[in-house]
Amino acid sequence: MKDVLYPIKFHPILKEKIWGGQKLKQLLDKESSLPNVGESWEISDVEGDCSIVANGMLKGTTLNELLKTYKAKLIGEKNYKVFNDKFPLLIKFIDANKDLSIQLHPNDTLAKKRHDSFGKTEMWYVMQADEDANLIIGFNQDLNLETYLKHQKNKTLPSILNFEKVKSGDTFFIDGGRVHAIGAGTMLAEIQQTSDITYRIYDWDRVDANGHARELHNDLVIDAIDFNMPNNFKVSYGKTKNKANKMVACSYFTTNYLEVEGLLHKENHNDSFLIYICVEGKAEILTEEKTVAVKAGETVLLPAALKTFKIKAEKAKLLEVYI
Structure with missing residues (x-):
């Protein structure tokens, strides 16, 4: 094969979710027979969910195969020295028809220690939001672990969470360790480190069709949560045309x-x-x-x-x- 010198598109990997909806199919033309599509993984090198090229002479090749073949020509010299044959970013579209669980992700150090994985720092760009749609990011008060655990035990976590009303174009940055959730009625683009590790701390007391609640990860959260992050998560940016x-x-x-x-x-x-x-x-x-x-x-x-x-x-x- 000769050098990859063209823009590469991949087949989306669509994910059925308990909180998913129809917007990815109706608004973004994603083709799927799944009833409730929550996520479209656009570029992924997650094990078991590796993207496959959809266009050009490399059609049918996986992203990981591309990286192993083209190395620095694909991702750059410095990136290849750091990440080797692992693509460092995961790109998604997400449709929250219902509220996602309250969750957080471990930072690099903890993710490496526990899961031999990258951590998960991410950002969101809101593409469409229904009236009164919101996100949850961080807390609405200063907290320590003792107070947090008391709310967790009493199932009163929503009372201490920070709700942000959102509209199209709103952008948020979420460090590893920051509590967050996407609220119902929000469709967004997500850019993140290549990681599929999520610690779920509250799921609105939901159960599936068989009456089973989704697993919570309260023990893992204790070392992963960061109560000292500043409230600098909402991103302001310019919109000058034809300029980055x-x-x-x-x-x-x-x-x-x-x-x-x-x-x-x-x-x-x-x-x-x-x-x-x-x-x-x-x-x-x-x-x-x-x-x-x-x-x-x-x-x-x-x-x-x-x-x-x-x-x-x-x-x-x-x-x-x-x-």
């Missing part, structure tokens, strides 16, 4: 907001892959070798070896992600 507007920059990923009108010439000056998540409208990504169309609800990966390209759109909103 910085949203989030952390050691795990950088995400920019990019609103394209017309033809935009782009250069990748980073030693990294680029990911474009289309959150509104449609666009074309043009390289010397290939033109790839992307519409709202689609995601495309540009290999690190691809340094110059163009983005063309009448009007499109994209999230640009790299490390």
Whole structure:
């Protein structure tokens, strides 16, 4: 095979969830026979859920096979030295028809110790929200472990949680260790470290069709929860057209907001892959070798070896992600 020098799209991996709904199928044109689709994994190297190329000469190849074949040409020299043959990010669309469980994720140190895994720092970009939809992030008061455990025992955790009403375009950054949940009526794009480790602490006393409640992870939470995080989780960002507007920059990923009108010439000056998540409208990504169309609800990966390209759109909103 010759070098990968074209924008790569993958088949979405759709997940049935107890809290899922119809928006991913109805609003983002995801094809599925599942009754309640909660998540669409767009780019994944999670074991058992590895993305498969959907376009071009590499169609049918898994993301992990791409990485093992092309190494730094796919993700960049520095990234390959750190992550080797493991793709570092997981990209999803999520539809919460009902409230998700109250949960948190371990940081890198704890995840490595307990699960031999990356931790899970993530961000959310709200694509659509019903009236009065909200998210839960953090607490509405200063807490210590003793007070938290008292509320946990009494099943009064919702009374100490911080609820944030949301609308389209709202963006949030969630560190490992921060309590959070997506509220009913919210559809969003999620960018996160490659990890599927979640500690569930409260699930609204729900049971499945067989009367079984989902497992809680209260013992694991004690060492993982961080009560001292500042309330800096809501992200403010510029919206200058045809320019990469910085949203989030952390050691795990950088995400920019990019609103394209017309033809935009782009250069990748980073030693990294680029990911474009289309959150509104449609666009074309043009390289010397290939033109790839992307519409709202689609995601495309540009290999690190691809340094110059163009983005063309009448009007499109994209999230640009790299490390």
